[in-house]
Each structure stands twice: as C-alpha cells, then as structure tokens.
Amino acid sequence: MLIANATLPDGRERDVRIADGEIDAVEPSLSGEPDVDAAGKRLFPGAIDVHVHFRQPGYSHKETWETGSRSAAAGGVTTVVDQPNTDPATVDGAGFDEKADLAAASYVDYGINGGVTESWNPDELFDRPLFALGEVFLADSTGDMGIDADLFGDAVARAAENDVTVTVHAEDADLFDQSARDADAGGEGEAANADLWSAFRAAEAEEAAVERAVEVGGDSDADVHIAHTSTPEGIDAASAGGATCEVTPHHLFLSREDLGELGTYGRMNPPLRSAERREAVYERVADGTVDVIATDHAPHTREEKEAGLWDAPSGVPGVETMLPLLLEEARQENLSYERVRDLIAANPADIFDLPSKGQIEEGRDADLVLFDPESSQKIRGEDLNSKCEWTPFEGRRGVFPELTLVRGEIVYRNGNFGTAVGRNVRR
Numbered sequence: 001m002l003i004a005n006a007t008l009p010d011g012r013e014r015d016v017r018i019a020d021g022e023i024d025a026v027e028p029s030l031s032g033e034p035d036v037d038a039a040g041k042r043l044f045p046g047a048i049d050v051h052v053h054f055r056q057p058g059y060s061h062k063e064t065w066e067t068g069s070r071s072a073a074a075g076g077v078t079t080v081v082d083q084p085n086t087d088p089a090t091v092d093g094a095g096f097d098e099k100a101d102l103a104a105a106s107y108v109d110y111g112i113n114g115g116v117t118e119s120w121n122p123d124e125l126f127d128r129p130l131f132a133l134g135e136v137f138l139a140d141s142t143g144d145m146g147i148d149a150d151l152f153g154d155a156v157a158r159a160a161e162n163d164v165t166v167t168v169h170a171e172d173a174d175l176f177d178q179s180a181r182d183a184d185a186g187g188e189g190e191a192a193n194a195d196l197w198s199a200f201r202a203a204e205a206e207e208a209a210v211e212r213a214v215e216v217g218g219d220s221d222a223d224v225h226i227a228h229t230s231t232p233e234g235i236d237a238a239s240a241g242g243a244t245c246e247v248t249p250h251h252l253f254l255s256r257e258d259l260g261e262l263g264t265y266g267r268m269n270p271p272l273r274s275a276e277r278r279e280a281v282y283e284r285v286a287d288g289t290v291d292v293i294a295t296d297h298a299p300h301t302r303e304e305k306e307a308g309l310w311d312a313p314s315g316v317p318g319v320e321t322m323l324p325l326l327l328e329e330a331r332q333e334n335l336s337y338e339r340v341r342d343l344i345a346a347n348p349a350d351i352f353d354l355p356s357k358g359q360i361e362e363g364r365d366a367d368l369v370l371f372d373p374e375s376s377q378k379i380r381g382e383d384l385n386s387k388c389e390w391t392p393f394e395g396r397r398g399v400f401p402e403l404t405l406v407r408g409e410i411v412y413r414n415g416n417f418g419t420a421v422g423r424n425v426r427r
C-alpha cells in the first residue's frame, strides 16, 4: 500500500509505503500508483491506549472485545491494554488464558494486564505473555480489588524480579472524607448531588497513595506507572518519585463544574476535580510532565449509571473519543501535534517496551491513522461504537479518523470496519 503526500505529526510531508504489515519506506517521494492520496491530511502513528476495561469475561452486557475494539479502531486506537477487574479477575493462569481466548476477537492489537488480590497466583501470571502488572488497586473501585500495604509490597517485589512494570490505581481510602457521605442527609444519593463523590474521594487521597507507591517501587527498584492521575499533586509526586504517569481525557477536559449536567454519569475513580486542578493538570500535559494520555475506558449501561449516587458504578467510556478530542486541541492550537503524538503513541511505546510501535518509521508496524485536521465534528454518544452508547463528552468537538490501519490491514475506514486482526503485543 502506498499513502501519498501525508503530513506527519512533525509537519513533514511524506509518502509512506507499507509492505508485510510494516512501514517499508518514508520518503519525500516514492514511485508507484498511490492507494491513498493524503494531500492536506495528517498521518499519525496509531494510538496506544494502555488503560481500557473491555469487560470480558464476565460483563459482556457492558462491552465485549468486539464492541470495545471497534470503538478503539473508529477512534484511531490501534493497541489497547485491558485491565484485570473482569469476572473471573485476571489474577492467575486460568483467568489470563480465558481472557486471552476472548481477546482474539479484537480488531486492534492488545495487551493483557494481570491483577493482584489475596488469591492471585504470581507464578502462573508471570509465566504468561503479560503486558504489565496492574492496575493494582490501592483502594476499591469497580470490582472491589483494593489490597493492603503488605500485599502491595510483595506484588511490587515480584514484578521487579520478573522485570514487569507495575501500574497503580493510587487512592488512599483512609483519606476519603466520610463527612461527604454523611452530608447526603437521608442517604438519598440523588444524581443532583454527584459532586459529593468528588468531595468523598478527596484529592489528598491521591497524592498520599502516589507517594506510597513510588516509595514501595523504590524499595524494590521496580518500574512504577501511576494510572489515571487526576490532580497536579499526584502528577508532581509521581514525577518527583521517578514514576511515569497517565492522565485520562475526562480529567483533562472535565471538572466538578460539569457534574451538575453529568450527574451520576460523571461518577468515576478517581473522581472529577475542581476547575483549578483540572487547569493545572492540563498545564502538566501540555508541558510534558505527564507522560501518557490513556482513557480508563470503563463502560457501564445507562440503567446502571442511573442508580442513585452511592449505588451507581464508577467509570466512563472514552476509547473512541480520546484521539479526536486531542486532535481538536491541536486544531485549536492548544497542544502541538507532536505533543499529542508523544502522549498517545511514542511515550506509551517507550515506557511499556513496544519497539515496533509508536512512531512512523521504517521497520515499525504499520499502525497508522489518517485524518483531515480541519474536519471537526460534534461528538454524539449514539454515533459511537461502544456498547454503552453514551459519552461524558456529548456535544464537544472532535476530529475523527477516516482510516485506521493495524499492521497494514484496514480495520476502519469511513464508518466501515475491516477484519479483526488484533493480536497480543507480548506474544
């Protein structure tokens, strides 16, 4: 396949030839009849979303590998990393193998993380083609997989021995503000009170947990990556402690001020923060302190989300809207195209050791996304491909891809899907 006249993230205009699933040549001009005329369009490395919950096995009414990976492909995401809070949880060999069989239905490449509970089996897990250990839950979230300090220390040590990175859900439940729950007099848990979730899972609980995670990581000389940091304090603690960190699109673009409109649809862990903190998070994304944008794509049905505040499950979908929202920021010149590329492709490939992905370079996998940088459109939940059919970004603008390739195969083109070619990146 030959893609002609494409503008790369750094602004160079190049022809790109693909052969045997790899990028074969990137030159100012290549001979041959182009298959795609990309004049005026931008070509990006496919996004690597290191944090999704595709819900299988166990919760296929929320999402499946098929629907989740279609949503990824339509949003320009060519590699996803699935988290362990499924049923069964991915905490032993059998759990890993069951998920690996289901993941074979994926349209995009994938990694499978292993989790930690009292009954985890590290020997079996480290014997599998594991992407990373995580997300390791320092507090309960969906799936109630929160663990204590001793088990966390053991798990980090085992990961370091096996040269596996640990990704951490960093909130300290001891610092949650119980008075926020008590403030919900009568315990009605009205959606109108959704802000109480942010008050309850207080910002301070993140910084303390990040500090503990980097300290424990340092003791074992482990590679620690902090998942979904939501506060400038959490980001700075990760960075000061030598850990890498990710920020989600919802913590980048939404704040507590949006909860009046979102109600329980805006309940997630860690929760939305103040407008001031959101701005400070944005600055750290723009200046490179934050390493990665990852979605924490955590779909739940509308019916589930419409339960009262204290009963609704935590989590929002996001895998299809991450790159479009960021490309809209680039279109508005709030972020550079190179920064976006680093956050969604180059950095995750570096941090998680994926040398064949993350850049448009000869010899790397032809995981590519083509888009018209001026074609901005309104995001509508009903247009998205996730099973949950809603989005916290309803009505915001995004620049959606026209074409998504995974190792040279068309997985998405102008509203149509190709074949499910996804495979485990750690095979």
Ligand SMILES: NC(=O)N[C@@H](CC(=O)O)C(=O)O
Binding pocket: 053, 085, 135, 141, 142, 169, 267, 268, 269, 270, 296, 298, 299, 314, 315, 316
């Ligand atoms: N983020 C969330 O609020 N929910 C996630 C779990 C998690 O990442 O904590 C889920 O699986 O639903």
Ligand SMILES: [Zn+2]
Binding pocket: 135, 141, 169, 227, 228, 269, 270
């Ligand atoms: Zn989490």
Ligand SMILES: [Zn+2]
Binding pocket: 051, 053, 083, 135, 296, 298
């Ligand atoms: Zn998660």
